[in-house]
Amino acid sequence: MFSTRLQPQDSMEKELSNSSGLTLGESPLHASSPRCSLFRRSKHSSDSVSRRSVTPVDRRPARHLTDKSSSSSSGSRRLSLPHTITERHGGQELWVKAPVVSGSLEKRGFRWRKKWKLRYVELDGRQLAYYEDSGAFSATTATASGTRRNSKPKRKVMLTADAELEDVDETTLSIKPALEEKPWMLRARDAATKRRWLVALSDCIDILVWLRHYKLGAVLGVGGNGVVQKLEDERDGTVYAVKVLDVAKFRNREQVVAEVEILRNITNNIKHPNLIKIHKVYEEHQKVYIIQEMCTGGELYDRIVQRGKYSETDAADIMRQLVSALQALHAHNILHLDIKPENILFSSEDPDSKILLTDFGLARMINGKQNPLDQGKTMAGTIGYMAPEVISSHVYSEAADVFSAGVILFILLVGYPPFFGDSEVEVLLKIARGDFTFDPRDWAHVSGSAKELVARMLEVRVQDRITIDEVLTHPWITRDVGNRDDSAEDRDLSASMMSKLQRFNIDRKSQNMGSFMASLLLDDNEADFQALVDEKTVEMMIRQLCVEGHSRIPLDGAHVIAKGLGLSPYIDEKSFVQFLDQDRDGFISASDFCAGVRALRNHHQSFAAMVFSAMQKMHEEKSDPYEITEKAVLTREHFSVAFTLLECPEPLVEVFFKYIDDEEEKQQDKWSVNEAEFAILFTQFSFLGMLFLRTAKDNVMSMVKSHSVDGMPRISESSFSSA
Incomplete structure (x- = not known):
């Protein structure tokens, strides 16, 4: 079981070696990235840590800087500042945030004249930059200026663990960002401002020293909200899993904060063997790194399929652990709200290993058991697992987690979900109505006690649904021999059940791979895209x-x-699959997949041709069969039909047709495009291709709702306001 390790404060190096954060270690995943990776492989020995300061620095819990303001001919006087980062509360602080500070400072030039000029200086994590600033001194602020964010800095550097910080005089400091960089001489308007900068810069260096011994490894999983990777402490070999969240991709930062706060609450206050614990959280540059226990036993359904045999007794043991973990959460007013197979992991490969409930990205706090959380606006959860009241009323209570656990139990017993359909809307409607059946062909081998428990957990009405406490005391969970109706519970479940579970598991994996591909297609950050398109990750998914x-x-x-x-059924599947086979060898490999994603992202002409044909097919189906239309072009009507059938978001439709109207006005003729002209249009309006990939289309709709349209060249927030 994972536990946070603490060390005495008499040696910073000891404390740093046992504080788990991230390293700045370079992994194959980031090796090709042009930007500075948060993780870089450390090439320094442990005794090189002392090179961080200009004068020999004592690695004790107080920070020591060279102070020249009161120095005599005999040498410099030491100035001690209290640690605020790596030794906060003796190293027990779980959430470490990189310092952010900005304001007007005078900076001395690098040239021979050494002229002082007023600059706007900004420290954001390890990034130090300065901008033109012609105004008077301004107070140092806690966050960087939004106006400076949109302008280009005159100079930008990245601090390293070898940075050297010097306290020059009452208002002046010097920072040498890295071994190969020249020192920056900075002068503040007063001593208090200088001290704030000293503390921030020294905190940053402390963090970099603290992180340097950790190495980022292989990608373990990819989800809609982040990537999970292996993280190793190179000093003692301890391995963790780190979940990397890009704050910029969330609608607001509070979503990330809520997840971290709940994980911190669980780690500090809930002692339960089936709940994942975090080791550290590090935040820098719009990225949050959640370091947690490494689970090596795999996902729930993967493990069952690999075992090859499975009984009701095994299913009951898994449900007991899961429901017990939920009971502990509910006792602390925490709802998980995203119970699904991906979030139930085995701690190790040992046959008797425990399960761990993970991923609290949708978890929420409630004020009390009698006050369920009622958002009234959004649904939280995964389609197929969320409760009826969440769908119909957006009401959240402990009962929602019971329902989701009931879906898991249903699948554990027969190998497929209780609610399925041809579309997500159909699935949601079936859940809201409680429309599921116990097919006698599949449930004949399942005990009546198990079937009765499933039915009570999947009750539509909250007041009729079994409670979490009642589930734990149910005879099927407690294995009460006197209440067993037969010996079926001890027999292995049928081979057909295992076969169905395997098919369901593959379908689930394919959906996850599709979600991964869709997220890559709309990722407007080239560095993030290059980092995520990793052949080893894709090969793992293909296997x-x-x-x-x-x-x-x-x-x-x-x-x-x-x-x-x-x-989309309007896209020829055979042509699309052949398009993904980039090397034309009859197979889709990891390299094919990555190349195909790049081609789709770059609006390849072959995919444009597929979409062109699909739009013609859609128009033909909706048109009068006797109407003669020119097949070599697309008109305004073709796009109108396609947008309607594909349920394109209205703001995108209006912006697109505004473009067409402008073109018609220029040409003074009815607008149309041939296949070659459409290929050009296809690159200008990137959402056109995404509409034919349902998973990507869902992302497009989310972008429209949040007005996040950076990946769409012709669409901007001003377009929305004018539409």
Whole structure:
């Protein structure tokens, strides 16, 4: 079981070696990235840490800087500042934030004249920059100026663990960002301002020293909200999992803060063996790194399929652990709200290993058991697992977690979910109505006690649904022999159940791969895209899709990728799969997949041709069969039909047709485009291709709702306001 390790304060090096954060270690994942990676592989030995300051620095819990303001000919006087980062509360602080400070300072030039000029200086984590500033001295602020964010700095550097900080006089300091950089001489308007900068810069260096011994490893998983990777402490070999969240991709920072606060609450206050614990959280540059216990046993359904055999007794043991963890959360007024297979992991590969409930990205706090959280606006959860009251009324209570656990139990017993349909809307409607059945062909081998528990957990009405405490005392969970109706509970579940579970698991993996692909297509940050398009990660996903565990998929089996992406039926699936086979060898490998994603992201002409044909097909189906239309072009009517059938967000429709109207006005003729002209238009309006990939279309709709349209060249927030 993971636990936070603490060390005495008499040695900073000891404290740093046991504080788990991230390293700045360079991994293969980030090696090709042009920007400075948060993780870089440390090439320094542990005794090189002392090089961080201009004068020999004592590695004790107080920070020592060279103070020249009161120095005599015999040497410099030491100035001690209290640590505020790495030794806060003796190193027990779980959430470490990189310092952010900005304001007007005088900076001495690098040239021979050494002229002082007023600059706007900004420290954001390890990034130090300065801008033109012709105004008077301004107070140093806690956050960087938004106006400076939109302007180009005159100079920008990245601090390293080898940075050297010097206290020159009452208002002046010097910072040498890295070994190869020249020192920056900075002068503040007063001693208090200088002290704030000294503390911030010294905190930053402390953090960099603290992080340097950790190495980022392979990608373990990719989700809609972040990437999970392996993290190793190179000093003692301890391995963690780190979840990397990009704050910029959330609608607001409070969502990330809520997840971290709940994890911190669990780690500090809830002692339960089936709840994941965090080791540290580090925040810098719009990225939050959640370091937590490493689970090596795999996901719930993967483990069951690998075992090959499985009984009701096994299912009851898993449910007991899951529901017990939920009971502990509810006792502390925490709702998980995202119970699904991906979030239930085995701690190790040991046959008797425990499960761990993970991922609290949608978890919420409630004020008390009698006061369920009522957002009234949004649904939180995963389609197929969320409770009826969440769908119909957006009401959240402990009962919602019970319902989701009931869905898990249903799948554990028969190998497929209780609610399914041809569309997400159909699934939601079935859940809201409680529309599911116990097919006698699949449930004949399941005990009556198990079936009765499932039915009570999946009750539509909250007041009729079994409570979390009642689930734990149910005879099927407690294995009360006197209440067993037969010996079925001790027999292995049927081979057909295992086969269905395997198919369901593959479908789920294909959807996850489709979500991963869709998120890459709309990622406007090139550095993030390059970092995520990693062949090792994709190969891992492909192996999970193949029953035999192969590293490539034959074209006749590649429909699972198209299915996961939600490929529109109007797009020829065979052509799309062949498009993904970039090397034309009859298989889709990790390199093919990555190249295909790049081609889709760059609006490749082949995909544009597929969309062109699809839009013609859609128009033909809606048109009068006797009407003669020119097949070589697309008109305004073609786009109108496609946007309607694909449920394109209205703001995008209005912006697109405004463009067409402008073109018609220029040409003074009815607007149309041939295939070559459409290929150009396809690159200008990137959402056109995404509409034909359901998973990507969902992301487009989310972007429209949040007005996050950076990835759409012709669409801006001003376009929304004018539309």
